[in-house]
Amino acid sequence: MESRFGVVLVLILAAASSSAQKNCTCATNRRALCTEDTFGNCLCTLVGSNQRVNCSVLTSKCLLMKAEMSTPKGRSFFKPEHGFLDNDGVYNPDCEDSGIFKARQCNQTNTCWCVNSAGVRRTDKGDTTLRCNELVRTNWIFIELKHKERSKAFNASEVADGLRQIIQNRYKLQPKYITAIEYEYPFIHIDLKQNASQKSKGDVDIVDVAYYFEKDVKLDSIFHHSNAFNLSVNRDPLDVEGILIYYVDEKPPEFSMKRLTAGVIAVLAVVILTIITGIIVLVITRRRTGKYEKVEIKEMGEMRRGQNL
Ligand SMILES: *[C@@H]1O[C@H](CO)[C@@H](O)[C@H](O)[C@H]1NC(C)=O
Numbered sequence: 001m002e003s004r005f006g007v008v009l010v011l012i013l014a015a016a017s018s019s020a021q022k023n024c025t026c027a028t029n030r031r032a033l034c035t036e037d038t039f040g041n042c043l044c045t046l047v048g049s050n051q052r053v054n055c056s057v058l059t060s061k062c063l064l065m066k067a068e069m070s071t072p073k074g075r076s077f078f079k080p081e082h083g084f085l086d087n088d089g090v091y092n093p094d095c096e097d098s099g100i101f102k103a104r105q106c107n108q109t110n111t112c113w114c115v116n117s118a119g120v121r122r123t124d125k126g127d128t129t130l131r132c133n134e135l136v137r138t139n140w141i142f143i144e145l146k147h148k149e150r151s152k153a154f155n156a157s158e159v160a161d162g163l164r165q166i167i168q169n170r171y172k173l174q175p176k177y178i179t180a181i182e183y184e185y186p187f188i189h190i191d192l193k194q195n196a197s198q199k200s201k202g203d204v205d206i207v208d209v210a211y212y213f214e215k216d217v218k219l220d221s222i223f224h225h226s227n228a229f230n231l232s233v234n235r236d237p238l239d240v241e242g243i244l245i246y247y248v249d250e251k252p253p254e255f256s257m258k259r260l261t262a263g264v265i266a267v268l269a270v271v272i273l274t275i276i277t278g279i280i281v282l283v284i285t286r287r288r289t290g291k292y293e294k295v296e297i298k299e300m301g302e303m304r305r306g307q308n309l
């Protein structure tokens with residue numbers, strides 16, 4: 001009799017704890033696996049690295065990329081074993097325990113390269129003898145958005161306010177790191193600048209902010225579903241159809257084919273084509289001035305040299 005009562009109790013406890021587990025989610029990372037411990041704390045770990053994540057802050061880009069690579073995408077159709085899918089330069093990176101990128105990254109075929117703090121390649125590819133002495137910091141992220149055509153342009157100051165609020169509230173980036181937001185129908189330019197000396201311990205890194213933002217814009221948000229992304233300008237939805245992100249490092253990149261001259265500041269650019277409307281829209285435009293000339297473009301994971309924008 002007693003033992004049967006015990007069994008019932010265990011079953012009730014099991015039911016209670018499984019319903020509690022359902023409730024335990026990670027606000028800043030919907031891909032994290034969460035369970036409640038015996039004290040009712042929600043503990044979340046990442047697929048891919050089994051690393052504990054703090055769900056009150058953004059997860060680092062390196063750990064996110066790692067989790068992404070180990071999560072099967074879409075349906076489980078048969079894929080050729082050696083098939084190569086280029087998904088916007090996402091690779092399975094090596095991360096430090098702190099979550100940042102290791103300065104040197106290698107793929108399975110022992111091809112190695114050095115990356116910046118955004119995980120973007122900044123040297124030629126080499127073999128396993130390649131040395132990367134330090135992780136060079138990306139201290140400037142230049143984002144260009146293109147919104148869908150509409151009958152009339154948005155109000156520029158309202159665009160800037162809306163974006164500033166999103167970046168501050170959703171990604172918790174301090175306003176001092178948002179150094180510019182400009183609007184020229186239908187393009188929006190955002191500058192995020194944060195150098196090592198400015199960044200204090202609790203500050204979110206602009207690299208992680210940019211990655212969360214990129215994913216939000218591509219309608220593949222990393223946040224939990226309850227925290228939907230809603231970009232609107234004075235209640236009008238701002239439908240982004242393209243995003244372009246440039247990563248500028250503290251030090252110039254080290255490519256052997258040195259077409260880079262002194263004074264070149266822009267280092268690497270990743271072109272990301274967004275497919276939201278079902279149409280790929282290329283957002284490279286001719287700029288008014290020569291301001292962004294001599295930008296190295298890394299498009300879809302491949303480097304093209306000396307291309308002007
Ligand atoms: C479960 O989630 C709901 C709504 O999000 C919340 O009100 C409730 O307190 C949560 N319960 C527990 C046990 O965390």
Ligand SMILES: *[C@@H]1O[C@H](CO)[C@@H](O)[C@H](O)[C@H]1NC(C)=O
Pocket residue numbers: 054055056057202
């Ligand atoms: C998570 O991050 C917040 C904000 O930085 C911090 O206050 C908190 O102690 C962190 N939690 C853990 C478990 O590290």
Ligand SMILES: *[C@@H]1O[C@H](CO)[C@@H](O)[C@H](O)[C@H]1NC(C)=O
Pocket residue numbers: 107108109110111125
């Ligand atoms: C590793 O990188 C080299 C050079 O880019 C490439 O040819 C090779 O296919 C890559 N191997 C894997 C497994 O990704």
Ligand SMILES: *[C@@H]1O[C@H](CO)[C@@H](O)[C@H](O)[C@H]1NC(C)=O
Pocket residue numbers: 155156157158
């Ligand atoms: C843009 O919006 C601001 C604030 O809502 C307003 O003060 C300003 O007059 C508007 N500008 C134009 C050109 O409509």
Ligand SMILES: *[C@@H]1O[C@H](CO)[C@@H](O)[C@H](O)[C@H]1NC(C)=O
Pocket residue numbers: 195197198
């Ligand atoms: C860091 O940024 C601040 C403000 O933009 C600038 O004054 C300072 O010179 C920068 N420091 C370094 C080491 O680049």
Ligand SMILES: *[C@@H]1O[C@H](CO)[C@@H](O)[C@H](O)[C@H]1NC(C)=O
Pocket residue numbers: 230231232234235236
């Ligand atoms: C997005 O936000 C605007 C204003 O805050 C609101 O009017 C609109 O209904 C929201 N849209 C969605 C889909 O939540």
